[in-house]
Amino acid sequence: MGIRRPQPYPYALNTAVDMLLKEEFDKYRTMGEPHPLLVTHNIPAKLFQNQELLNEWRDSRRGIRYFDEKLNATLFGAVDDILEFEDGKLAPLDYKSTGGKEAVIYSRFQLQMDIYSFLLEKNGYQTTGKGYLAFYIVDKKNGFEDRLPFRKELQVIDANSSHVKKLFSEAVNFIRGEAPLEHSAKCQYGQWLKRIEEIR
Numbered sequence: 001m002g003i004r005r006p007q008p009y010p011y012a013l014n015t016a017v018d019m020l021l022k023e024e025f026d027k028y029r030t031m032g033e034p035h036p037l038l039v040t041h042n043i044p045a046k047l048f049q050n051q052e053l054l055n056e057w058r059d060s061r062r063g064i065r066y067f068d069e070k071l072n073a074t075l076f077g078a079v080d081d082i083l084e085f086e087d088g089k090l091a092p093l094d095y096k097s098t099g100g101k102e103a104v105i106y107s108r109f110q111l112q113m114d115i116y117s118f119l120l121e122k123n124g125y126q127t128t129g130k131g132y133l134a135f136y137i138v139d140k141k142n143g144f145e146d147r148l149p150f151r152k153e154l155q156v157i158d159a160n161s162s163h164v165k166k167l168f169s170e171a172v173n174f175i176r177g178e179a180p181l182e183h184s185a186k187c188q189y190g191q192w193l194k195r196i197e198e199i200r
Helices: 012-031 036-040 051-058 107-122 164-176 188-199
Strands: 045-047 064-068 073-077 081-085 090-098 130-138 150-158
Touching (some): 036 150, 051 081, 064 107, 064 164
């Protein structure tokens, strides 16, 4: 009928940067050396050494998972990387690329670090209670010249996994509820569903 589902945000450039960063971090992992970003910011950690397991955790179809028997539901996420500290504790590391002037830690980034820490703990690992955000910020000062220069910084935030199980339970129960909330008037998905109903 020519009624197309709304398209997601086009993150092609972010996806390309993410892929290149994974390749770069994996190169240092293979060499057994700390990534220069960790050295610059005096982070006393090495990159998680189990590449095979990390590849599974990175996979958006598999990811790192936790099955809640009481809820009969699975929570999972696809990590970018994991840091491993001398005491054996782990911490999530996520790559962020932006064209903004500075790194901004949005609430969804905080939630992401909380959930990744929760998932690591549920898979039997101890965590540091920290999350690491590797920001790659486009440097616009010196023009383009067929290249996209970045400046790099690492932000460390507290990761609190204690509220994740409750949040997960609330989300599952909401989805399974009989009466979902109404779409707002501006919601493209709501408009899409309304148009579909009109032609049925």
